Amino acid sequence: MSDLEQRPTHAEDLNDQMRQRREKLQKLRDANINPYPYSFDVTHFAQPILDAFQDGMSDTVAIAGRVMTIRNMGKASFFHLQDSSGRIQVYVRKDDLGDAAYQAFKLYDIGDIVGVKGFTFRTKMGEISVHAQSLELLAKSLRPIPVAKEQEVDGKKVVYDAFSDREMRYRQRYVDLFVNPDVRDVFRKRSKMISSIRAFLDARGYLEVETPILQPIYGGASARPFTTHYNALDATFFLRIANELYLKRLIVGGFDGVYEFAKNFRNEGMSRFHNPEFTMLEFYVAYKDYIWMMETTEQLLSTVATAVNGSTTVRVGDHEIDLAPPYRRLSMAEAIKEHTGKDIEGKSEAELRQIARELSLHLDANIGSGKIIDEIFGEFVEARLIQPTFITDYPIEMSPLTKKHRSKAGLVERFELIVAGKELCNAYSELNDALDQRERLEEQAKLRARGDDEAMSLDEDFLRALEYGMPPTAGIGIGIDRLAMLLLGQDSIRDVLFFPQMKPE
Numbered sequence: 001m002s003d004l005e006q007r008p009t010h011a012e013d014l015n016d017q018m019r020q021r022r023e024k025l026q027k028l029r030d031a032n033i034n035p036y037p038y039s040f041d042v043t044h045f046a047q048p049i050l051d052a053f054q055d056g057m058s059d060t061v062a063i064a065g066r067v068m069t070i071r072n073m074g075k076a077s078f079f080h081l082q083d084s085s086g087r088i089q090v091y092v093r094k095d096d097l098g099d100a101a102y103q104a105f106k107l108y109d110i111g112d113i114v115g116v117k118g119f120t121f122r123t124k125m126g127e128i129s130v131h132a133q134s135l136e137l138l139a140k141s142l143r144p145i146p147v148a149k150e151q152e153v154d155g156k157k158v159v160y161d162a163f164s165d166r167e168m169r170y171r172q173r174y175v176d177l178f179v180n181p182d183v184r185d186v187f188r189k190r191s192k193m194i195s196s197i198r199a200f201l202d203a204r205g206y207l208e209v210e211t212p213i214l215q216p217i218y219g220g221a222s223a224r225p226f227t228t229h230y231n232a233l234d235a236t237f238f239l240r241i242a243n244e245l246y247l248k249r250l251i252v253g254g255f256d257g258v259y260e261f262a263k264n265f266r267n268e269g270m271s272r273f274h275n276p277e278f279t280m281l282e283f284y285v286a287y288k289d290y291i292w293m294m295e296t297t298e299q300l301l302s303t304v305a306t307a308v309n310g311s312t313t314v315r316v317g318d319h320e321i322d323l324a325p326p327y328r329r330l331s332m333a334e335a336i337k338e339h340t341g342k343d344i345e346g347k348s349e350a351e352l353r354q355i356a357r358e359l360s361l362h363l364d365a366n367i368g369s370g371k372i373i374d375e376i377f378g379e380f381v382e383a384r385l386i387q388p389t390f391i392t393d394y395p396i397e398m399s400p401l402t403k404k405h406r407s408k409a410g411l412v413e414r415f416e417l418i419v420a421g422k423e424l425c426n427a428y429s430e431l432n433d434a435l436d437q438r439e440r441l442e443e444q445a446k447l448r449a450r451g452d453d454e455a456m457s458l459d460e461d462f463l464r465a466l467e468y469g470m471p472p473t474a475g476i477g478i479g480i481d482r483l484a485m486l487l488l489g490q491d492s493i494r495d496v497l498f499f500p501q502m503k504p505e
Contacts, residue, residue, distance in 0.1 A: 017144040024107040025140050033104055035140040040064050040115035047085035053120055053128045061130060063088070064115040064138060066178055067108060068147070077105070078129075081116060082178065089129040090116050096133055104137070111141030146179050166492075170500050189308050190484045190496055194261065196307035197281060200300050206257035206283060211246035213239060213263065219462065220244030220401070222454045223266040226276075239265035244401065244475065245462045247284050248430065251473050252465045259283030261480065272492045273422060276501050279480040288474035289403075289429040290413045294390055297417060297425055297476065298325035301388075301483075308487050315489060316420040319386050327388040327417070332377060335391055339381045344373055346410070352376075366451040370397030383421040390415045400440040400456055402428040419486060427476035434466035 014022070028035050044061040052059075065083030075094040080087050094102040108114065115136040123129050146163035163169060169176040169183075176183050198208065216235065218225040220242030230237045243262040250258045264280050285293075305312045305323045312324040330338070333345045342355050352372040356363050361379055363372060373395055385391075392415045393408060402412035413429035431437050441463070447455035484496035494500035 018142060021109055021140070021142050021144070024109065025142070028104060028107055028137065028140065031100070031104060033137065035137050037136065037138060040136060040138055042115075045085040046081065046083050046088035049088055049120060049130070050086070050128050053122070055122060058119045058121055060117075060119050062115065062117045063130060065113065066141075067110055067112045067114055070108065070110060072106070075102075079108075081114065081130075082181075084184075086181070089123070089127050090118070090132050091121075091123070091129050092132045092135060096131070097135055101135060105135055108137065109141060109144075110147060111143070111145040112137060113139040113141070145175065166494075167502070170494050171502055171505070173498055186488050186490065186496065187498065189488050193304055193308050193484060193487055194480065196304045197300065198261075200303055201257075201259050201283060204257065206259050206285065207255055209247070209250060209258050209260050211240075211243045211260060211262070213265075215240050217457050217459045217461075219456055219459045220246075221264075221266075222456060224268055224453055226265050226267045241266050242280070242477070243282055244477070245459060247282055247475070248470060248473070249462065249465045251284050251286050252468055252470045256287075257283065257285040270501060272494075273482065273485075275481065275493050275497060278493075281478045281480055282475065284430070284473055284475040286471045286473050289472065290392075290415055290427055290474055293427045293474040293476050294327075294329070294415060295325075296474075297427070297478075298327055298388075304483075305487055314487055316386075316486065317491075319420065321387060321420060321486075323388060323419075327390055329390045329392055329415075331393040332373065332391050332395070333393070335381050335385075335389075336373070336376055339384055340376070342376075344376070368397055368447060368450075368452075370395050370399075371452070374398055382418055382423070385418040386420055388417060388419045390417055396440075397443075399428065400444050401431055401437070403431045403433075404436070422482060423479070424482055424486070425476055425478045427474065430470070430473040430475045432466060432470040432473060434463055437466055438463055 025035055040062070042062055042064050044059070044063050046063060046065065049059070049061060049063070063081060063083060065081045067079050068082045068087060069080040071078045077092045079090050079092065081090050092102070092105055097105065115138050116130055116132050117134045118130045118132040121129060121131050163175060163179040169180075202208070214228070214230070214237045216237055218238040218241050221244070223241040225238040225241050228237050228239065229235075240262070241264055243260055243264070247258050247260060260282055262280050262282060263277060265277050268274065268276060270276065301323045302312045302325055305314065313320055313322050315321070333343070336342060336344055340359060342359065344352060344355065347355065349369045349372065352369055353363065356372055356376060359376065359380065361375060363375060367375075393405060393411045394402070394414045396404065396410055396412050399412040399414045402414045405411040405413050415427050416423050417425035431440070441456060441458040444456040445458055481493050481496055484490070485493060488496060490496050
């Protein structure tokens with residue numbers, strides 16, 4: 001048994017295929033072939049070669065990628081090479097490579113990464129290919145890769161034995177990406193989505209910034225944080241749940257518009273729509289309000305949808321959703337009345353609890369009026385809002401960082417954008433009255449004392465910043481992962497995250 005076979009492979013036994021690959025690796029080394037060289041000069045990529053090819057012309061190319069199929073036919077062979085752009089067939093002949101190089105090729109496996117230098121041509125079967133003049137192994141694959149089999153049935157491509165187990169795909173995303181090209185396309189589009197958002201905001205003169213992830217006081221949202229210990233300071237710190245309070249500090253500092261693509265962390269459950277680590281875009285613009293922000297949100301989302309998909313329409317299940325403006329606007333009270341028949345305006349906590357009982361909704365005894373209304377809305381309204389709908393004018397208890405409504409007592413100037421039954425955006429006319437803000441956060445402290453562990457903490461430094469004066473400001477948070485799900489037609493947040501959180505194996 002060779003040294004390679006004796007090496008442990010993370011406490012698992014080597015199966016026959018893995019053992020054979022290690023034996024081939026040793027044979028390559030015995031032949032003085034380095035199976036892991038340092039570089040290869042790539043000049044072309046598969047899909048552009050296919051797109052540009054014209055009969056009668058032949059280009060000299062150097063390509064590199066993973067071997068996805070092999071057909072050995074004595075002194076000649078074919079294999080398909082897959083790079084970041086797509087797949088192309090490679091023709092290998094013993095007379096071109098020489099005996100030693102061709103014998104080395106016989107030790108290649110599906111999954112190996114190779115470099116090819118040669119010229120383009122079309123085979124007798126009509127397939128555009130590269131005729132290899134030299135071949136180099138760039139990385140020997142020690143594990144067999146899942147290989148999907150394709151067959152044409154009634155003129156349609158049918159895939160068999162696909163790498164389709166969702167849990168395995170999420171745990172081994174690196175395999176998922178090279179086995180399932182459509183998955184790579186999802187993440188390319190996600191990247192395009194983010195770059196188009198950035199272009200939209202940059203064109204308006206807003207500054208992209210970075211704010212702390214480790215925070216001594218967490219705030220800016222109602223959520224349970226992840227806690228850690230900062231050894232150098234011997235203090236408890238938190239992974240941020242939102243970057244709102246830091247971005248507002250920058251508005252106080254004199255910037256007219258700031259934005260950040262922020263990684264946020266909330267110590268909550270996981271579902272098709274929730275991952276404990278997620279990406280949020282927040283941006284804040286001085287001298288604007290939530291009405292302006294609604295119009296800007298419509299412009300942003302329609303622009304991004306067109307950039308990603310070439311259209312403002314997307315399909316979610318059986319629904320075709322149009323992100324072209326304008327979107328419907330409905331107050332929270334109006335939405336609840338429309339879908340339940342219950343009027344919540346001006347109701348006390350006791351009256352709201354009675355309404356909840358009439359709706360057969362069972363509530364925690366520790367939550368206040370705002371949470372009761374939120375529970376009613378979440379249970380009976382949200383999932384029914386399919387086309388883009390701005391839900392506006394929330395109860396003050398639900399929105400401790402939001403400016404009081406200019407004309408409706410007990411409400412604040414806030415909206416959430418609901419699309420396909422899920423919240424996509426949350427925005428405010430930002431509260432800039434430092435004394436009012438202190439009172440609101442003190443009310444949050446009382447809720448925490450009652451047992452609401454998602455109530456906000458009181459941040460004295462943020463209050464001090466407001467005391468220096470913050471101009472009227474509009475702010476918004478947009479869930480990037482949810483937006484990606486919507487625009488890319490994915491039904492789980494895990495399908496738009498490279499590495500979603502999973503229970504340990």
